[in-house]
Amino acid sequence: MFSLVAIAIVLAPSPIVDAVQYEPNWDSLDSRPLPSWYDEGKIGIFIHWGVFSVPSFSSEWFWYHWQGAKQWPSVIEFMKKNYPPNWTYADFAEQFDPPTGIYDPHHWADIFNASGARYVVQVTKHHEGFTSWPSNYSFNWNAQDVGPHRDLVGDLAVAVRRYPNLRYGIYHSLFEWFNPVYLEDKKNKYKTQNFVFNKSLPELYELVNTYKPDVIWSDGCPGKDTYWNSTHFLAWLYNESPVKDTVVTNDRWGRNVVCKHGGFLTCTDQFNPGTLQKRKFENAMKLDYSSWGYRRDMKLSDVIPIQNLLRKIATTISCNGNILINVGPTKDGTIAPIFEERLRQMGSWLQVNGEAVYKSRPWTFQNDTVTPGVWYTQRTNETTTSNKNVYAFVFDWPAVTLVLGSPVPSSTTQVTLLGYKRQFKFSQRSGGGMIINIPAIPYKKIPCDWLWVFKITNPQN
Incomplete structure (x- = not known):
């Protein structure tokens, strides 16, 4: 009799508590508390890998430097010396084919876990428009239809989630340099939104519903947030999406809201203000000083020394920031040994000193009042x-x-x-x-x- 009563009590339904509903405006969206895992984790890994990894010259902006409004003479000369005159950027996609047995997402995840990072953010689409997943909104310009012929996003998401300490996130560029639909909206001074509702937003919904990322790192937002319909997407993300309780977002949802609104602030690349910030920020920085994507002409002197990397971690977290450390894999899907060394060195240091990093908070003083450094x-x-x-x-x-x-x-x-x-x-x-x-x-x-x-x-x- 007593056991039956006890069971009845355990199984009794809990009172229903209405969840907070966020409205599609910045006052409401900015009131959402940042999920605690993000502040406690402090360190993430950024991955820039795409068609730009094939030429692996200049940077991930290779296509724009080659055929955009501001062409680089060095890129023009590189193409003349190494490729036939009729070569197109789309031809590089055919060569973006990481061989099985060389590219191993589980090996990547092992490196990231060993680094001591707590989350991974993969570039799923850069400004070139190529999607690293089989998107229904990027016909013949995605990793399933051309190049790898596999789901690079799904592969890495599975590998990363094998490690309890790691969370998976995605980077997504809102705009595309040469997409004619976007260029037409731009020509109309962003008064039309054909690109937003037929390409950019459907991709975001697809990414969230399919891969359930805990980070959405938006980028490439030359129009205002009203053009991108950003607040409506974020309201759905926080209220109804499958990651509504865990997801964190950045501030790049329109040129007028950067460094003002969003889950955490990025402001500029490699943002490290050196003073205490009231709002949580993220310092997205590169192991290769000159590029986010892999460069075949990278020199040892171009790679940040471990001492300097650790100093950036200390100065960032002291001021209420997280740090997102970028690696650019080769087109074959390998992480350069010098990058792997830096990440494993960082992990070794964190094994000794992690209690000063994870779950820490800024102190009354960020740096000492007497002794520099x-x-x-x-x-x-x-x-x-x-x-x-x-x-x-x-x-x-x-x-x-x-x-x-x-x-x-x-x-x-x-x-x-x-x-x-x-x-x-x-x-x-x-x-x-x-x-x-x-x-x-x-x-x-x-x-x-x-x-x-x-x-x-x-x-x-």
Whole structure:
């Protein structure tokens, strides 16, 4: 009898709570809380891979640099020397055919997981218009009809989701350089929306319903948001879509709303303001300084050193940002060893110092008031919520003492170095802050000695 009563209680329906319904205007859309996984994850991987990976020269803007309004002489000369006069950009698509046995999306996912990233954003369509999935709205200009003859989006989505720490997201360009329907809308000063309702928006709905991405990274928005019908799409995305509770979006939904509205702000490429931002932002940056897509003429000096990459991570997250780190695979579907090395180095460093990154929040001070090259995050102790840890990212190893002007020690403060077991002695600085004594330790034996993180437990401020 008692067990039956208990079962009845368990199975009783819960009270129905009306979910928030977002209206198709920015005041309402901007009020949506950012899903917590995004802020906690901090680090993502960007992938630029498409038909532009075949010539692999200049950048992912190759077609525009070749035949657009602002042609590059170096690209014109490259085509004259390497391809016949009647060659078209569409001919490159036939060569975008990553061989089975060389391209392995599961190997990509393994690298991304090892990097310590928490989400992956794949370019599903760049401004060239080629869709990396078998889109019903891109006839004969998609990865199923030409080139790979496979669903590159579906392949990678499955591979990424094998790892519990990784989420899958998509990049999608709203416009296309040479699409005649778009160009007609542009000619009409965006008063017609034939391209929007017959091409761009149907692709977005198709991507969301088919692949259920947790990130939608929109780009390429020369018209205003009203032309792109952006607020209506986002209202559907937040209210009705299969990812309405988990999806995050950026701010590139019209030239008039960039850096103003959206889930998180990107403002400009490689946006890293260096000061605390009230709104969550994302620093989308490149491992290759010169290009998002793979370049066959890339030199070692063009690739960011691991020390500089880690410094960008520290300065970004200190100011309330996430960082999206780009790799450009080759046309054959391989990730260059130098890119793989950088990502695996980052992952090794995060294994030691990840507690200062994941789930961290900006502190009262973003960088130190006395010593340059010191940046901060904070995190509440999850087992003892009354204790707070402040993390000091130190770019240059201190010789004898580390002088910090920002954290003020308390009677219960302890100082440790992540990756090193012993505590450090310290004293209160007369002008405010603290002085940490640095013993003669073999710091080169500390794992991943590219950037050091000191943990300051329970400071006064």
